[in-house]
Amino acid sequence: MIVRIMGEGQVKLDDAHFPQLNKLDDELLQEMDSNDEQGFRRTLNALLDEVRRLGTALPDDTLEPSELILPAPDADLEEVRRMLTDDGLFPGG
Numbered sequence: 001m002i003v004r005i006m007g008e009g010q011v012k013l014d015d016a017h018f019p020q021l022n023k024l025d026d027e028l029l030q031e032m033d034s035n036d037e038q039g040f041r042r043t044l045n046a047l048l049d050e051v052r053r054l055g056t057a058l059p060d061d062t063l064e065p066s067e068l069i070l071p072a073p074d075a076d077l078e079e080v081r082r083m084l085t086d087d088g089l090f091p092g093g
Contacts, residue, residue: 025090028040
């Protein structure tokens with residue numbers, strides 16, 4: 001799956017990593033529900049770090065259709081809320 005991190009670029013991410021990423025996604029949702037800004041920031045950064053670590057960055061001059069768009073690292077709670085689906089940021093969560 002091609003994933004875009006807003007403001008950064010795209011990575012190719014194997015679907016096999018989704019269960020691991022969904023754990024962080026669930027934690028992020030809980031922190032958002034409780035308006036825990038500090039926890040939200042920590043978990044969002046951990047989630048994006050894992051996507052970068054597990055995925056393979058696509059060259060900057062390559063533009064593939066993104067199947068999933070993730071917020072920028074500096075996104076606030078409201079920006080991320082607008083990006084959520086029923087599953088959170090990742091499908092199947």
